[in-house]
Amino acid sequence: MIPRAWHLVAAALSALLMLPALAGTASAAPNSRVYSVTLAKSAADMKKVAEYWKPDRLKNADQYSPATPASQSSPTSKTASGGGQIVPAMSPRIVPARSPQILPTVGPALPKDSAAAKTMGKVFFRFGDKEYWCSASSIAAKNRSVVATAGHCAYDSRQGKPADYWIFVPNPGPGGATPDGIYVGASISMHEDWPGKGDYDFDYAFVTVHRGFKWVEKSGQLAMQDVGRLQDNVGGQGLTLGKGLALTITAFGYPAGPQPDGSHPFDGKTLKVCSGSTRRTVAPSLDLQYGVQLQPCDFSAGASGGPWLLNFQPAQKLGLLTGINSLTWNRDAKGGYDAVSSPTFNATTGEVYRRAAGLATPQNVT
Template identity: 30%
Template structure:
């Protein structure tokens, strides 16, 4: 769906949840574009279940965002200084971390960071990095614009977008937060201007999924149910299958009855079996691999008198003077294609009730970073993200499993990338690769409070020294127009899923 441009002072005619969601953004100016994502709570619940089912299988299957190709990872160009469009400003962070006086040597990762997961226009499950950011309703996520809009498909919004703070190998410790509405700059929406590659997404209250009770239901009840459900394939006998069909049950057969077939030893899938034969046949049989050839030495077994008398096979029977009974067996090779046996099944249908539990607001659970705009360049920032992609030369230094960080001064000059027509980015010396895109650039980060001010998001990955390795990353410069987009998103309510 295309962007909904929110005019300055304009009136939007909308109904239902869309009207409620957009109400808080009514004062946004023409720089802001907004787009609904999961428009209803029912739709949002289904999205959360999509990612959480089967112990987070879809989350585990997702791979890092990979919109950059090797040609894009090029050298940045200095563009000179930057003139602020408004006065510098900031919005304070929110959080419950207590300040300590202890000297901390290691970097304390912020609770606010995590991964955003989505499905792109190719149907691929992908992820980027992101953070919770301060907002009126404590329901806002900051990430890169290309982690929200599918630039490969005319900037359509990606589907099934969720944020999982503290994500680790399929686990969502603070719940899954489904995106309700995405906000970005109009120039990114219309022109794919990477100078505006940032986005703010309002999310529903988080949901914790698990511990539900499965109840067996009819097929009609199963199809009607909108929540989590499951189908179990149960094997039954042929008699049960025939009875089921008479009662119009949901039964079916798979395969067909086929007798084994004699084939050659080189037939694909041929299985070696042994055939018992008479002694004279065995004595005349050849050795080596092939039908009718000997397989092993004759086998003599001691048996009871009853077994001796009952045996009617081609082997030789003997009874000695002491009354001991023996049977000697002779075997030749028989190479066969195994037969098949038709199997019968019935489907049983289950719905899972009480599965989703409200996890509360994002900011209440993990806090929210502050926001800063029109700040001087050349300042220290700490950048967080989940890098996973290999460097352009193929070297893979990261796994994407745990978050990483970089620290340093941003470039005093603005930089550009010819590959993405970028003119106004700031850069930082850092070797993180894709997967880290969307991660926050935190100004004035407090290691004890684990809070700072979002003053950028990772947008591009660059190779300044030409050795085939990423050594710089860049972010759009956050100016007054960025603040306008942020404020439009920060004042929009989203609500609960359950």
């Protein structure tokens, strides 16, 4: 039996020196709105993205750079990735949100034919002419096709552009293996203050994906084989909102970047876990006023977008999403990161999730 009580907080991947943590209460603005960007609308659009990620390109996936938000580990800041053009190019649109309300808890879901979920994975995409990746997870939804990740793993707010060629690979294997399929992004749902202002209180995205596929060889040529919907294949984490602080959270991700002292304890090939308690934190330079910090955690770049789960059940590998890895922290200014943080997941987050969970995609991708 999957417990009813769950909660998620986000972990991060940008180096920050210690900043003061302030108490506060996050609240959704009455005029909060959902910002939606179409990535690949039709089956034909989806196939264009799929063709980009053939096995020859995926086998080099471990060599791509982990995406990071703007860093501020010193007085000078640097950006981690450039902008890119959406493929195919589509116009974003603002979708008015309904009156903010706390969304009832969404229960986690097991895959159709398994007693354990395989929801964690990586997203691959391009900004400009360079490939990047982040962490992410499948989330239970009525369309059975939603991925949760960091906003900066889907949309570059500095340049006002979404990522190109966005895909989700759950449970990735060595050498670009995709045992549970490849899922092309159909649409990004965000709060408007992420693309509009780069506000880290909203550094999260729910991406609706197409049905999955695998590359198979037929008559000596590669062909796409439909494998069905994401949630049916790997399950989905639950979602809970507005749970407050001082919670015990289990966070996941694929860290790969160096620590502040230059060491490389992670290679990005293995799913890692942190467990700790949550507290309030802020980062004024990033407009983060209501951040939730998880400590201890030594995640580095690559863990961005990985899930924070409340009441995680190891046997089923399921819990309740309460955040995503957004920023990494070096609070004591020593050799390694010691905390990660997430935006607060509240009623506004629920509106963004609702949008992603309500979108439909083509019934066949091959």
